[in-house]
Amino acid sequence: MFHLSTTNHLKEFLGAKNPLQKPGIFDKFSLHCLTKSGILTSRTGIAPLFHRKIQTPRKVYLLSYPIHPSALRPVLERGYRITVFIQQQTIRPLTQEKKTRRYKEVGDINIYYIRKGGRSLHVPKGGLHFKNYSSRIGRMKKTRFKMDNIESQIKALLNGKGLESHHNFFCDFTLNDQNEVLASKGVQPTGPTDFVPVTKKSVTYIVAAVLVNEDNQVLMIQEAKASCSGQWYLPAGRMEPGETIYDAVKREVMEETGIDFEPTTLLMAESAAGSWFRFVLTGNVLGGRLKTPAEADSESLQAKWVSDIKTLQLRSSDILPLIQKGVEYHNNRNEPWHAKTMPTNIAHKKLYMRFIIGVRRRANNRVTVLVSEKDHVHIPVCEINPQRSVHSTIKKYMTEIFGADLPQHRPHGLLSLEYNGAPAGQHDGICLNIFISIRQPVEEVPLIDKYSWKDLNPTLGEELLQRIGKNQCIPLHVIR
Numbered sequence: 001m002f003h004l005s006t007t008n009h010l011k012e013f014l015g016a017k018n019p020l021q022k023p024g025i026f027d028k029f030s031l032h033c034l035t036k037s038g039i040l041t042s043r044t045g046i047a048p049l050f051h052r053k054i055q056t057p058r059k060v061y062l063l064s065y066p067i068h069p070s071a072l073r074p075v076l077e078r079g080y081r082i083t084v085f086i087q088q089q090t091i092r093p094l095t096q097e098k099k100t101r102r103y104k105e106v107g108d109i110n111i112y113y114i115r116k117g118g119r120s121l122h123v124p125k126g127g128l129h130f131k132n133y134s135s136r137i138g139r140m141k142k143t144r145f146k147m148d149n150i151e152s153q154i155k156a157l158l159n160g161k162g163l164e165s166h167h168n169f170f171c172d173f174t175l176n177d178q179n180e181v182l183a184s185k186g187v188q189p190t191g192p193t194d195f196v197p198v199t200k201k202s203v204t205y206i207v208a209a210v211l212v213n214e215d216n217q218v219l220m221i222q223e224a225k226a227s228c229s230g231q232w233y234l235p236a237g238r239m240e241p242g243e244t245i246y247d248a249v250k251r252e253v254m255e256e257t258g259i260d261f262e263p264t265t266l267l268m269a270e271s272a273a274g275s276w277f278r279f280v281l282t283g284n285v286l287g288g289r290l291k292t293p294a295e296a297d298s299e300s301l302q303a304k305w306v307s308d309i310k311t312l313q314l315r316s317s318d319i320l321p322l323i324q325k326g327v328e329y330h331n332n333r334n335e336p337w338h339a340k341t342m343p344t345n346i347a348h349k350k351l352y353m354r355f356i357i358g359v360r361r362r363a364n365n366r367v368t369v370l371v372s373e374k375d376h377v378h379i380p381v382c383e384i385n386p387q388r389s390v391h392s393t394i395k396k397y398m399t400e401i402f403g404a405d406l407p408q409h410r411p412h413g414l415l416s417l418e419y420n421g422a423p424a425g426q427h428d429g430i431c432l433n434i435f436i437s438i439r440q441p442v443e444e445v446p447l448i449d450k451y452s453w454k455d456l457n458p459t460l461g462e463e464l465l466q467r468i469g470k471n472q473c474i475p476l477h478v479i480r
Contacts, residue, residue: 150371150454153379157356157433158463160341162418163379170375171352173382173397181400191387197275197351199241199421199428203386206278207249208236208319210267210326211259211285217305218323221256221291223315224301231315234322235303236278241424245343245417249281257303258291265340267325269414269432272479274351274393275386277430279343279417280322282329318479325475337471347420348429351384353394355434356415358464359407359453362441367461370401373450380451381431391478394434403448408439413473434476435467 153163179189197203211219220232235256239248249263263283270278291303306312309323329337356379357370372380382397384390398406411434418431438445442453456464467473 150369150377150379151456151460154356154369154456154464155460157415158460158467160339160344160416162344162346162416162431162433163354164346169381170372170378171350171381171383172372172374173400175383175385177400178383178385178393178396181396191385195351195386196349197386197428197430198425199239202275203351203428204276205239205245205248206236206276207239207245207252208234208278208280208322209249209253209261209263210234210280210282210322211253211261212282212326212330213285213305215305215307216327216331217307218309218326219253219257219259219303220306220309220312221303222301224296224298228315230301230313232306232312233315234319239421241428242422244345244421245279245281245419249279254288256291256300258288258295259303260286260288262286263342265342266414266417266474267329268322268475268477269417270477270479271390273386274384274388274390280325282326321477328471332471336469338467338473341416341474343417343419345420346418346431347422347427348418348431349427350429351386352429352431353382353384353390353397353434354431355380355382355397355436356464357409357436357438358461359438359440359442359445361453361455362443366455366458367465368442368453368455369464370447371452371454373452384432389478389480390432390476401448401451402445407445409436410439411436411476412468413475415467415473417474432476435464435473437465437468
């Protein structure tokens, strides 16, 4: 299915003289017209062609009498986008019972008007061909179960969990897809098409801990490395192959400070390019003894609790935002904050981002989320480009979904993080589950390709929108 969005496409459509070589191919068909407001008024001169006015941009309506496709020209001249379903046989309206069932099963997509064996006009990059709809109908009939699963997945992500079901994991925007987009614009792609992350080789994972005691002091270590010997920093270091984030941060804190602690939550995630990540955690001290200068080794010279960071000669000031976030979290535990969220041990072979994109529907004020219908119904997933910033990849994928005229949107941070790392060298990928809100109502947000909107139940929808508030998501800081 493709939107006729240019005059050239319409000319090709009008010039297709009976493409199936069967009589009456243009006798009956359906139209899908979309305006920015989602409403088609009679002033356009074509509203009388429909049983009723279009009230939402996702519904398909059946023409009540034959019409020649030349009648579509005024539609395109006004900037509307059209999908044409061609049906050779007479189409009978659905019974009321089937209409009710239709909306429960496939949402706003009126697929039951297209009979098995029906065909639709498809216009890919200026070409014309017809696509049989039999398999499409079979897949759409399975949509109801998948749509129900979307709500349970959103609920899991809001609870800081990951999505365990990877037997049908599907990436909507791979590195190969991203390179094809560049090539279509005349730009020679320079990035890889099949990047495999390997810890400490092709991808770097850093863990850091911000621990604050009852006296509001921060745990710091004095560096032993020759390049920064004597300077101060947070306990931090590279993850080893096969380690989980939990194990890595516990090890680094013990080696550099002598303190045993229990990680309780992610405070922040940072990314530079697309192959360097730092995970900042906090937690509770369980025991141990501070490392003294007499116990200096290659890991650190000493560790101590510090009241005023400004009195120290820091190895780098990049830890100041991390310390500030940790102190704020420690001092505001009774105020609204995201729940304690630890990385989930779910393995990935690549670097991914999963987008939970939420927006309100003007008609009923319900919260709706974006779902992809590629391969199967799922929350959209994009592969991270290791040579570009995460923000750059996000923008490219949003353009792929919504077109060049992006709606006003804002990434709020992570709902959860998926990483395992075992076995080493095979599952060194991650998945960042990112929440993005869109300011405009859904009726003003057109979609491209195989994406649609899923209305959430009111309780879950409001729970999702609460994550827009301050400190309700785990910050994702992109280092430029």
